[in-house]
Amino acid sequence: MGNLWSALKFNTTSYRSIKKTNVVLMANPGPGPITRDPPVTKKSAFAAVNQNNHKPRRSQDPKMRSEVNRQQQEARVSDTPVVSQLSDHSWQARSVLKMKKARGVLKMKNRLALERTSLRLCNAQGRPAKKSKWIVQERTCSRTSGIDVVDGSKNQILLKSPGMLTFINSLDEITNSRERASKLFEWLIAPLAPDIFFSKLWETKPLLLRRHNPDYYRGLFSMEEFDRILHKEDIQFGVNIDVTSFSEDKRETHNGSGRAYPSVLWDYFQNGCSLRMLNPQSYSATLWKLLSLLQEHFGSMAGANVYVTPAGTQGFAPHYDDIEAFVLQIEGRKCWRLYDQSEDDRLPRFSSKNFSQEELNHHPILEAVLEPGDVLYFPRGFVHQANCQPSTHSLHITISTFQRNTYGDLLEKLLPQTLQSAIEQDVELRRGLPRDLLHFMGVEHTEKVDPRRKVFQKKVRSLMDKIFDNVPLDAAVDQFAKGFLHDCLPPPLTKHEWLHSIHAQPTHWKDGKVHGMLEPLSGKQTVRLLHGLLRLCAEDNEVRLYHTIENSRTYHGKELGSIALNYEVVGNVEFLLDSYPEYMTVESMPEGSLEDKVNLTMDLFESGILIFGDLHASCHHTPEHHDTLHQRESDFLN
The missing domain is CATH 3.90.930.40 (Outer Surface Protein A; domain 3)
Structure with missing residues (x-):
């Protein structure tokens, strides 16, 4: 084996350390004005949303009723899965949920449902679907665009689930860190099985998991922990925390400069501004442990932002991100809206601009209120917005991963180095171009029949084949x-x-x-x-x-x-x-x-x-x- 590495000493392309761009997982807005905006009111926060909430009234005219039914049918098309865990989570259990079809919806039998959940393929009307639409009944808020929604609270299976700290500390008994990471991810998306998640949903479709267990994330983070960090740590505006608001279809950042003192931040909060902590894992040991295991499971950096939102307000404009997002609702309630993406916006490499409500010219594919214990996953490229419910504040954590972790990013690093190495090693790549190249190549010669074009194209293809045959991919x-x-x-x-x-x-x-x-x-x-x-x-x-x-x-x-x-x-x-x-x-x-x-x-x-x-x-x-x-x-x- 030593000889193999000795050979690499002479044969392996010498790569210098590639410096990665220091990018915060969720884009940091630049410093905004220090002057404070007036409070964000419920009217301004919801004005743009309410104008789309009018439902067509049922008409006695058959033609009009037919047109309304057609519009409603089109609005029901959705690939967003909603999975419900009608119980507290017990990670040791391994029984399978049994379901049966009744009156066009899925009806659950009281069996433990924690892993390898049996899911039935259904369309919006409850009949077998041709395409995968993983749906398990559960309540959401007013608009779900075709997702079967059934309140399963009457069928709750009461289980004694371990607290977050108990569970995450129990992982220490597993010797292999990769196995610890896998168990943690199973817990994160329970009761959905990881193989179903990665084969059916990952980078493709959003997922909403409802658990009806407000203690599911107990010990992970809290408002008290957030306040402790503000008082004990040197929290800087724009570096560790952002102050934002969204009112009258306009997103604003109200960051000051230097240290963000608790009294200043809570004053902003009282006046309707959201607080976003950018690197909570630096101050929370539990979040540090959670993310350190998830990064090993994903094979990509895992980060987190904490969002604290006052009741009845919205802190951010509609936009899409360049990361795979897992939204964990810790405290309070927040209404999320997800919008379908165009083919051009699938899996973007960079986050979008802020969109106006007018630019969102279609209904959301999902509109649901997240409650403590719920998790919402959506791939990069899905436009989303969220507003806090009027009755209480909201605290949620967004876990993010897979930023700049694509085939394109790998090739972007690989190709320049590969070409330079090939030029140094192959004399054919160092030979001069034909003197008459400009006489037969170029856009103006595209339609011309010239044998020199075929000869030149064949030569370039052969050189490219030689380059890729010797790519030092490993x-x-x-x-x-x-x-x-x-x-x-x-x-x-x-x-x-x-x-x-x-x-x-x-x-x-x-x-x-x-x-x-x-x-x-x-x-x-x-x-x-x-x-x-x-x-x-x-x-x-x-x-x-x-x-x-x-x-x-x-x-x-x-x-x-x-x-x-x-x-x-x-x-x-x-x-x-x-x-x-x-x-x-x-x-x-x-x-x-x-x-x-x-x-x-x-x-x-x-x-x-x-x-x-x-x-x-x-x-x-x-x-x-x-x-x-x-x-x-x-x-x-x-």
């Missing part, structure tokens, strides 16, 4: 992966990982000497890597192991950490990567001498990315050893 993906790792949050360690890592090594100074040093390794010790977000890359005539251990909870707050490796021991790192999450003995590594293996083990351990199966058995014990360890364990738990 090396390009490695560089793309480096950008992803730099975007990532650092991994929060489980108690087991922390107690077996360098963080818990009980080395300390007392009575004039050092205690608790790690004893020399014999090769019998068991070791494993810390987590799955590691990447081996061959570049600049060396191999480096990149990791996220030293990343900041603030976007790109630190440089990406890495370790330079000797080619002779790269095979041992691959061995540890392939063995994860199992512990392996140091001496079982396949390459090099025992000394090489021990040195590699210590390099990885001291970099914080390797843990021992029994760290404290490898340390020199003193009477103070256990007291020091217990104190550090207490510090970790707190």
Whole structure:
């Protein structure tokens, strides 16, 4: 294996680190005027919406009634799934929901429905549909455009669901970080099965999940936590928080400059402005843990914004985003409207401008009030807007992912490097163009029959084939992966990982000497890597192991950490990567001498990315050893 990486030293295209544009997941508006706008009233916030809420009155004229029915039928076309969990969520349960068709709608039998939910293909009238429209009955607000809506509250199955903190802490019992991430995502979209979500909905259709469980997200975030952050942290206008309003079809940003003091922000809130916190994971350990696992599940950066909206107001204009969005309703109630997208707007690379109500010249495909415990997913490119209900404030979190994570983005990085490398290696690409090229090529010669055109086109195609036959795709993906790792949050360690890592090594100074040093390794010790977000890359005539251990909870707050490796021991790192999450003995590594293996083990351990199966058995014990360890364990738990 060492020879393979040695060969890469000479044959792999040398890629320099590709700097990714520092983009906030949801576009940051520029600083606005410091002067405050008048309060946003319910009348101004809802004026544009109410004008579209008039329903055609039933006419006694058969022709008029037929026309109204036709218009209503067209308005019912919708691909938005609505899935209801008529119970608190119990993530251990595995029974299947049974359904039967009755009077054109789905009627539920009282069986546990938590995973692999049986969904029936129905159209808007309850008859079998030709195309996939995943619909399970549930209530929404006034407009659903063809979605079967049935209030299932009478059939609620009362289950004792674990709180958010209990559930997320229970994931620490799973050794493999990838499995932890998968379990978390199952919980996020329960009762819908992940395979159905990714095969039927991902990047394609919106999804509304109703749970009738206001405690589903308890412990994730709260208004009290939001207020604590405002008081305890250095929150800056435009960097950490935005103040916005939307009134009379106009979106405004009211950011000041410098620190955003709580009294100023709550004054804006009292006057009808929304507050958007841009990086809550920097201050909330629970959100940090949630996003760090989701980023591993998606293979793409996962971010979050927190939105606090006063009752009866709207903070943002209709627009679409360049991210896959999961809206988690934490407190209060908020009415969301989603609009169908044109073919040109599918999966956009950049967010849209703010749209006016006049530009939204069609009915929403979904209009629904989210309540605590609900989640709404919609792909990038779907125009959306949301306004808070008049009775209470709203607190929701938008989790975002898959920004600039497309085939096009990969090729954008790959092609310039590939072409430059090919020009350096192939003399045919360095030969001069025909002297008479301009006499037969160009738009003005398109319709002319000239044999020189065919000869030239054949030559260019053959050169392009040679370029693509030698594309260093794996090396390009490695560089793309480096950008992803730099975007990532650092991994929060489980108690087991922390107690077996360098963080818990009980080395300390007392009575004039050092205690608790790690004893020399014999090769019998068991070791494993810390987590799955590691990447081996061959570049600049060396191999480096990149990791996220030293990343900041603030976007790109630190440089990406890495370790330079000797080619002779790269095979041992691959061995540890392939063995994860199992512990392996140091001496079982396949390459090099025992000394090489021990040195590699210590390099990885001291970099914080390797843990021992029994760290404290490898340390020199003193009477103070256990007291020091217990104190550090207490510090970790707190």
